[in-house]
Amino acid sequence: MIKAILFDFGGVITTSPFDAFGEYEREAEIPSGVIRKINSINPDTNAWAKYERNEVTRDQFISSFEDEAVALGVSLSAERVLKCLETTIRPNMVDAMKSLRKEYKLAILTNNLQQSSNDSTGDKKSPTAHLEMVIDLVDHVIESSKIGVRKPERAFYEEACRVVGADSAECVFLDDLGINLKPARQMGMRTIKVMSEQQALDDLYEVLSENKYKD
Numbered sequence: 001m002i003k004a005i006l007f008d009f010g011g012v013i014t015t016s017p018f019d020a021f022g023e024y025e026r027e028a029e030i031p032s033g034v035i036r037k038i039n040s041i042n043p044d045t046n047a048w049a050k051y052e053r054n055e056v057t058r059d060q061f062i063s064s065f066e067d068e069a070v071a072l073g074v075s076l077s078a079e080r081v082l083k084c085l086e087t088t089i090r091p092n093m094v095d096a097m098k099s100l101r102k103e104y105k106l107a108i109l110t111n112n113l114q115q116s117s118n119d120s121t122g123d124k125k126s127p128t129a130h131l132e133m134v135i136d137l138v139d140h141v142i143e144s145s146k147i148g149v150r151k152p153e154r155a156f157y158e159e160a161c162r163v164v165g166a167d168s169a170e171c172v173f174l175d176d177l178g179i180n181l182k183p184a185r186q187m188g189m190r191t192i193k194v195m196s197e198q199q200a201l202d203d204l205y206e207v208l209s210e211n212k213y214k215d
Contacts, residue, residue: 002190002211003170005100005204006160007138008151009110010085011176012194013093014130018176020084030074035081038068043179044153052111054145061113082113089130090197096204097137105164107140109156109173114145140164151180157187172207174200 010017021035039048047064050056056064062078069076097106108131135141142160144150149159161168169188175181181191190207194200 001170002104002172002208004105004107004164004166004172006107006109006164006171006173006184006189007093007097008173008175008177008180008194009108009112009131010087012090012174012200013097013108013134014087014089016176017085017087020087021081024076024080024084028076028080030076034069034072034074035076035084038065038072038074041068041072049150051113052144052150053148054114055148058113085113087130089133092197092201094134094137096201097134101137101139105140105166106138107142107160107164108134108138109142109151109160109175111144111150151175151177152183154183154187157184157189172204174204 007013018036022032025032025034039046043049047056047061047068050064051058051061062082065078065081066076069078100106110131131141140160140163142156142163144156147156147159149155151157157168157173161171164171167188168184171184172190172192173181173184174192174194175184176194178193181193185191192200192203192207
């Protein structure tokens with residue numbers, strides 16, 4: 001039944017930016033977890049959500065995000081927060097993708113931030129750091145900044161299924177955020193919460209093995 005494997009990018013194919021958030025919070029001497037807290041307040045309409053849907057410019061995001069921080073009594077640099085999104089590739093995950101692409105459709109599903117510059121080098125160009133290193137390993141990349149909806153909006157997953165040409169029940173989806181997995185699971189996808197690279201791969205191969213056994 002499984003035809004497609006859908007990967008979140010940051011925190012799944014790459015290391016998690018949350019670790020970098022924590023480092024910055026310690027560096028700036030601001031409360032631990034406050035950056036994620038800012039993003040959890042009004043999660044569909046806050047600065048981060050609007051930026052991922054490409055509804056605001058970078059400068060507008062920076063101003064709004066810093067205002068949201070001030071509302072919580074925190075002073076921070078939104079530019080520095082964006083710097084935290086620079087992550088590193090997980091090599092074992094990439095090796096798995098190279099193997100799995102022979103049998104399954106692969107896609108990356110990412111909430112990302114559009115570049116301010118006008119880049120017209122083609123569909124495979126993306127502002128997501130390191131994406132160019134794995135883009136040839138997947139069939140499709142679905143980006144919030146390009147389609148105008150973001151995880152966990154149901155429309156994002158519906159578009160992903162349409163693009164990969166698979167029903168939701170024929171997909172496995174890996175993400176490091178439970179809030180992003182919930183609607184996918186409700187639609188019938190098999191979901192895997194990524195807490196580490198090896199755990200994610202173990203869980204993925206277990207799901208695929210079970211699927212083959214049922215067939």
